[in-house]
Amino acid sequence: xxxxxxxxxxxxxxxxxxxxxxxxxxxxxxxxxxxxxxxxxxxxxxxxxxxxxxxxxxxxxxxxxxxxxxxxxxxxxxxxxxxxxxxxxxxxxxxxxxxxxxxxxxxxxxxxxxxxxxxxxxxxxxxxxxxxxxxxxxxxxxxxxxxxxxxxxxxxxxxxxxxxxxxxxxxxxxxxxxxxxxxxxxxxxxxxxxxxxxxxxxxxxxxxxxxxxxxx
Ligand code: ADP
Ligand code: AMP
Numbered sequence: 001x002x003x004x005x006x007x008x009x010x011x012x013x014x015x016x017x018x019x020x021x022x023x024x025x026x027x028x029x030x031x032x033x034x035x036x037x038x039x040x041x042x043x044x045x046x047x048x049x050x051x052x053x054x055x056x057x058x059x060x061x062x063x064x065x066x067x068x069x070x071x072x073x074x075x076x077x078x079x080x081x082x083x084x085x086x087x088x089x090x091x092x093x094x095x096x097x098x099x100x101x102x103x104x105x106x107x108x109x110x111x112x113x114x115x116x117x118x119x120x121x122x123x124x125x126x127x128x129x130x131x132x133x134x135x136x137x138x139x140x141x142x143x144x145x146x147x148x149x150x151x152x153x154x155x156x157x158x159x160x161x162x163x164x165x166x167x168x169x170x171x172x173x174x175x176x177x178x179x180x181x182x183x184x185x186x187x188x189x190x191x192x193x194x195x196x197x198x199x200x201x202x203x204x205x206x207x208x209x210x211x212x213x214x215x216x
Contacts, residue, residue, distance in 0.1 A: 027077060107191055137157060
């Protein structure tokens with residue numbers, strides 16, 4: 001299964017992708033995670049990405065397409081993958097179609113988690129991530145049992161630098177201008193499903209499983 005998780009920043013893509021990884025045993029490919037890892041490692045890619053991320057702007061298409069092209073060619077993607085946070089522009093969507101063509105693959109389904117913009121700032125500001133295993137929590141909607149400690153591995157939780165109100169406003173406006181138009185692109189391909197992301201996490205997961213299991 002070649003899946004694409006769409007949705008505005010904070011809609012729940014990463015949270016749900018982790019559930020799909022567990023069930024379908026295919027890797028999650030998050031360009032945001034890849035850029036954060038590069039920033040942490042202090043690589044050239046990380047230095048380039050950091051300024052864009054801190055400003056809530058997109059990393060340039062050529063850089064982003066390059067890392068996805070390399071990642072999708074890896075052996076663990078042979079039986080499928082879940083793209084999370086890519087594509088975010090029309091140029092990225094067109095490049096993805098071309099990359100998949102070259103690999104002899106096609107997207108199976110695009111899953112768009114829809115959450116109204118008024119909820120998204122609260123979701124991002126309350127987001128906490130485990131430094132050790134990357135699990136995602138929310139201080140109010142999905143709180144860990146012990147504050148700032150990961151339930152799964154006891155790792156320390158942190159808040160992303162770009163999860164603040166000012167940056168989030170920029171990210172939402174970038175989403176509206178550059179990413180939302182991709183909905184029509186994938187609707188035209190006939191592989192688009194929309195899920196109401198305002199529901200509790202487990203309900204959203206159940207709806208995603210229903211869509212995907214219905215395709216088999
Ligand atoms: P994205 O990957 O789309 O940016 P995340 O999966 O990281 O979004 O979720 C953003 C924040 O919202 C996290 O703190 C997460 O725990 C929380 N969250 C995710 N899904 C829901 C939901 N259905 N209801 C309430 N909060 C949610
Ligand atoms: P995310 O983790 O998906 O919220 O992404 C965090 C940040 O990484 C974004 O605000 C962008 O600066 C950058 N980023 C992630 N994915 C992409 C992409 N597909 N294209 C351009 N920039 C991206």
